[in-house]
Amino acid sequence: MQYDVIIGLEVHAELKTKSKCFCSCKNEYGSSPNTNCCPVCVGLPGALPVLNKFAVEQTIKAGLALGFEINRTAIFERKNYFYPDLSKAYQISQLEKPICINGHLRVFDKDIPINRIHLEEDAGKLVHSGSETFVDYNRGGVPLIELVTDALKEPHMESADEAIEFLTKLRQIYIYAGVADCELEKGQMRADVNISLRPKGSKEFGTKVEMKNLMGFKSIHAAIKYEIARQKEILDDGGKIEQETRKWDFDKGESFAMRSKENAEDYRYFPDPDLLAVEISDEDVARLKKSLPPLPDEIKKKYMSEYGLSEYDTDVILADKEIADFYEACLALYPQPKSIANWFTTEVLARVKGGAGLGISKENLVWLIKAVDEKKIQRLSAKEFLADIWGTDVNAESEAKARGIMADLSSDFVFEILDKVLKEKSSVVEQFKREKDEKILNFLVGQVMKETRGKANAQEVKEKLKEKLGI
Ligand SMILES: [Zn+2]
Structure with missing residues (x-):
């Protein structure tokens, strides 16, 4: 049987404060x-909470970056439950009046509706040892x-790929907006995923199964695929889906039932008597909107239309804000967007992704790119040189001069080598004169390049050779 899949996400991100x-x-x-x-924060008797205004501002900025409406009055409520990592036995959260409502996020060709963003406090952490x-x-x-998506509204997220695209874009927007760092390995961004299936074309919702506290996009992707397949199999066999919370075991690649799912009523939410309602003025919203830095979609447009970069190069550079900021810093020193982008999407990113960190100063990198553009250093030797100076604090220019990798075609040195090669390879030269084969010419160019240890410009060597051979 064919099914429609409906995926809902609840995404937690720790604010940068x-x-x-x-x-x-x-x-x-x-x-x-x-x-x-x-x-x-551990909830001793008599201690009173005082709201961090900056946390509210960060929440509003997150909402504005995603096109949310901002409630002018927001309320904090207590969500009551016991767990050892929550010493107060309640969490201050928001249920009835969250700060942000009705947003959306573009995922491939769909505008995925988002119900809300609310502000709450994180719990402690249990550390297991033996x-x-x-x-x-x-x-x-x-x-x-x-952030809670609105699976009651169309369109829905329907696949693991769409859910991961949603999370990737959301993370990128939070980081660019400066509201959260979202470092996944530090647990600064976590997601609960709920999934239900219904017969294709049906309007009635199927039973939801929730997977809590998933970390890392790889395990989220695997968990979603697994859960869709699991529910399909049960429904195909004529079975019923239990409303439950399941835990994903990344190592085993499967999920198991944790508990039957609780409802909001079970938490006995009530307004926190220690905290006043938050009043948010139009001026606050206007000021925060103005303070938002450029967001990925806007920067993307600029890179493609003003800088003339391809969509691929743009996406690759913008995927990591540290890289994008560094790109802009280099551009400020040397306004050649395409030339710099070429080095970023290959050499720079390969090193950063390989774990070597951003081990070069903008001055050194720009000097090197410029030297290649001006044909002072051969691209190949420049790449090797970059690998050598990565992670060191040498001055690129003096180091390159000291190593003698700067090209100097006007010097007699290269002409001498040219003559030497023509003499030594006289039989090859004769063969070329007879056959006029480009491959033979390229061989001679290669010999000259080898003798100069890559310092000369291959194209120019070729021109000189042709001249000497009378072509
Ligand atoms: Zn405290």
Whole structure:
């Protein structure tokens, strides 16, 4: 039987702020366990939360970047449940009046509707070691935005590929907007995925199955594919889908039932009596909108129309904001967008993706690109040279001069070599005179290049050779 697949996403991202959401503890990853905690964020009696205004502003900016409406009054509520990583036994969150409502995100050719973004606090972290479990409350109280897609509205996300494209674009927008770093390996962005199937063309929704706290796009992709196949098989066999939460085991490549899914009522939400409603003015929204830096779609247009880059090159450069910022910095020194892009999409990215980091200064890189453009260094030797100086702090120009890799075709040196090769390879020269074969000419050019150790310009050597051979 054929089915329509409906995928919903709940995406959590930790906001980039100096301090936590309701106290002045540091919002910092990697501190020693339980050092960024205070009576407020661990919920000791009598401690009162104070809202971090910057966290609200960051949430509004996230919403504006995604075309959301901003509620002028937002309310914080308590979501009550027990878990060892939540020492207060409730999480401050938002249910009835979130900060952002009704957004959308373009995924391939679909505008995927998004219901809301709300601001809440993160929980602590359980650290398992052997048979013991430790708890670190440093993360407890860190501001977290939760985005919820609206699977009740069309169009739907229908495949693992679409869900990953959604997450990739969302992550990119958050990073460019400066609201979150979304470092996946630090758990700064996590997603819950819910999936339901219904007979093709049916209007009624099938039973939803949720997979919680997925990290890493690879496991999210695998988990979605697995879940779609699992539900198909059950439905084909005439079975019923249980409403439940399943846990994805990345190593085994399968999911297993965790618990039957809870509903919002189960959490006994109620307005937090310690926190006032948040009033957001038109001026606030206008000011924050103005403060938004250029976002990926806008930059993409500029790269393609003004810089004349291909869509592929543009996407490759923009995929990583650090790379895109570095590209702009190089461009400011040497306004040749295409020439610089060529080096970025090949040499620079290969090194960064290979784990070597961004190990070159903009001055050195621009000097090298310019030298190649001006034919002062051969492209091939420039590439080798770049690999050598990557991760060092040498001055590219003096290093290149010291190594003698700068081309100098006007010098007698190259002419001497040319004559030498013509003399040594006289039989080849004779053969060329008879056969006029381009391949033989190229062989002679190669010999000259070898003698000059790549310093000369191959094209110019070829011209000189032709001249000497009277062509
Ligand atoms: Zn605190």
